[in-house]
Amino acid sequence: MSDLTDLYQAVILDHNKRPRNRGKLPVANRVASGDNPTCGDNCTVYLRLDGDRIAEICFEGAGCAISQASASLMTTQIKGRTVAEAEALFNAFKEIVTTGKAPDEISDLAAFAGVHAFPARIKCATLGWHAALDALRQPPSS
Amino acid sequence: MSDLTDLYQAVILDHNKRPRNRGKLPVANRVASGDNPTCGDNCTVYLRLDGDRIAEICFEGAGCAISQASASLMTTQIKGRTVAEAEALFNAFKEIVTTGKAPDEISDLAAFAGVHAFPARIKCATLGWHAALDALRQPPSS
Amino acid sequence: MSLLSPALRFDFPALDQHVGGKPLVYLDNGATTQKPRSVIDALARFYERNNSNVHRGLHALSMRATDGFEAARARAAKFINAADSAEIVFTRGTTESVNLVAQSWGSANLRPGDIVLITEMEHHSNLVPWQQITRQTGATLKYVPVAGADAEHGLDLDALEKLLTPQVKLFAFTHLSNTLGILNDAARLCAKARAVGALTLIDAAQSIGHEPIDVQAIGCDFLAYSGHKMAGPTGIGVLYGKRALLDDMPPYQTGGGMISTVDWFESKWKPAPERFEAGTPNVADAIALHAAFDYLDGIGRPAISDHDHALAAQACTALSELPGIRILGPKTGKPRAGLVSFAFAAAHAHDIVTFADQDGIALRGGHHCNQPLMKKLGLPSTTRASFYVYNTPEEIAVLAASLRKILKFFA
């Protein structure tokens, strides 16, 4: 299971077992869902955008350890950031999961570098991110 | 071309070059057509049934030497026969072209025994016969 | 229930390899089976010796190809005891076979008020085509429910009685559920449908290579399956249809090979089966499928069925000891066909499949093309182990040990 400990790093197992920011967000003004129909994984992201800044964010969903841990970690990483910063982080994250290389200044997200050896799982790792970005790009819900 | 002289016997080449009873039959009271769509061969048989007897018979059509010679020979063989006799002859003919064995009492039709070695051509050999039998089984035309 | 000889394994070249440093344990047979040497050789031999187009050629290779193709059709008829080879239409697989019936028979026969009845355990390939054609024709789609876990997820036969009204024009059901491991009593279901005048279509994708099938004894009107799930190649499958039905149905795809005459604005069709085989057929794979029929009948389908059922039963027993496991379908100790699907609260199917792969084990995780059923059962996905002639009890032990390790990892 050598590759697998790369894939299932402690950070990932931890977020999978104790997801952060899990649940609905009653005060959300943006909501978006994504699913991975080939897997049955799904993820809904609720967030409250305050001007250009992500004031609060939560997620719900079901799926594999990779998708759930990634969504959980994502919420911790983009909370408090601006839309542009969140998009930049997502681009960095996509780079990590497709190449396996993480820039020095990125810490927790680098736990997902092992995903690049499992191309079929890249979609799992990006599911929550896609939902979040979709939510950010939506017109405000009331 | 050893097999081929079996297939293209003198009788067949002769009927192909000088088809008997070729043309329309103005006094026909039965007409039927057949075609071999995979080949483009076709054959129309006109006959005048007098009671139970084939008084006159003609054919028209285009196709390979086998189909045209067989139609020509067929007209010479069933002219003057009863419907039952024609059917019996067709059965004998089918036996010849599928098995290659001709009973002693059958003469000219035996020329088609070589067809059995060319299964794809059996349909050619029976095209005219099928049209004739179809005509015999039809209700009278006026 | 006795097992087949483990030496069968040597007939399958793909099994002779390591994955992740471990000997391959291929338990994804529900998705597709491996192919014996004789099938691979038949394919290569066709291209090396007899390759040609069929039907319309008069030269030696073309006649050999035509003979081989039609011999495959006759063999396919014999494999399911069809009355006539004209009842065998070659398709790409189960999915195309079902689409062909839904579109051709359905468009000619379904009207508003008519009902197409299917079951809640259908694979998407025997479900979505019926959604489509009922929508197109204004007919109604209804489902025979799957019972709860206590009733082992079997078809609710009381509900079936009530659903089978004279408005039901067709009842389509799976012979062997690819998620539940349930083998439906096809003859009994067909008899019930016949009693109200409904036609029947059987999805035999999972059963064709595993269980003896006699379409005349079962009494179905249509039966669909894929070659690749029965030791044959990908890209070829069969639609069996009763001759009188096929001859009355309009064509599905049109083009070369299925026409009798073509004029600028009007065409006429050949009779079945050619009517339903437009274009150059998959000649080589039909001929290789012939070799697969021979291979399976060489073992004997009752023996294959015994073997698969025995392994599935052993797997159920071994897996039922794992903590927190939920096994779908028949209870441990009850008859089940050759596959087991299961779920754990602690670990998702995809994580299990990824981990098992590192132990050389090929499993399948997901919704198994049964999305609505999975939703009903409250499961996003399951892990499935499905067995075939070359699997062994030792492989089940490897599977159980691997799963135990994975559960510890996620505990």
Next chain:
Amino acid sequence: MSLLSPALRFDFPALDQHVGGKPLVYLDNGATTQKPRSVIDALARFYERNNSNVHRGLHALSMRATDGFEAARARAAKFINAADSAEIVFTRGTTESVNLVAQSWGSANLRPGDIVLITEMEHHSNLVPWQQITRQTGATLKYVPVAGADAEHGLDLDALEKLLTPQVKLFAFTHLSNTLGILNDAARLCAKARAVGALTLIDAAQSIGHEPIDVQAIGCDFLAYSGHKMAGPTGIGVLYGKRALLDDMPPYQTGGGMISTVDWFESKWKPAPERFEAGTPNVADAIALHAAFDYLDGIGRPAISDHDHALAAQACTALSELPGIRILGPKTGKPRAGLVSFAFAAAHAHDIVTFADQDGIALRGGHHCNQPLMKKLGLPSTTRASFYVYNTPEEIAVLAASLRKILKFFA
């Protein structure tokens, strides 16, 4: 125009055989070509090593199969310079590709008053599907005429100008006529169609393995072909479609693999190309097709085109000396693509094919799935010799000698 190396012949195992005691002279390439060793090996290798279902699996074999299948798609895109691999849909062949567009695009877009324009030189597979969908939708089918023998049976371009009205929604035409040996100027025809806002579909069945094709340079909207006519296996083909068009089209067949979500009474589709690939695709043959693309590009398509055209020109010259011959299409000495079809008053095509077969020569006789055209030309059938990379001038001499003998026999 130069010829390819005769050593290419050794790449094709099927050519190394005798028929009727004579070395095989395979001139039925218009029906299907022979396959090089590399294609046969790719097929066997897949089943021996990587065989698995695609898309939905996470284990090693399934990932390898998926990678191989998607690499074949990318290679198919490159082969015709498609902008995006999502523009490549795998089908059974040309016939299915045309049916897919006719039914999916046609049912969603054609209304009474609309015109589908095709040509009089279409193969039944690019003709009957348009008869069907125009009938189903109330649209009108029109034909661009084929000129007479003096005009070498080319498309009547003046008539085309008049026929191309804004009512024309789609213009479908063959790139290379399988009966006439005419290579149409696809880019020019597409430009004319575009000028009135019509979409274009090219039947590239005969050209794909013989001529360089760049869909972006040609500017077509759809292009259809079969693998088996380009050194690939039977059972696999391609529909190229512009991405924006494919993504807007409703599904064709439905079932597993093409859905995004399925509920009891409603389903949603994946985007193209998966939307159009219901069920388990023909994975192995797609992967073998990849080897065929590589093989042909290894030779170079301009070189293949030169070779085929040169042989056809030589054949025309040799055959034109035969008594009573009538050769269809371009006149002797004029450019023609790699096939010649001809007729004699003295001998019917089937007799010729049967006789030639005894000399080891594989020819094709009949209507070549061009019934209405043959009727217009007043011919029940023709004999066709069609060439490929492994054919040689010596084989043309064998053909001419055999035909001379046959004509004597029937004289």
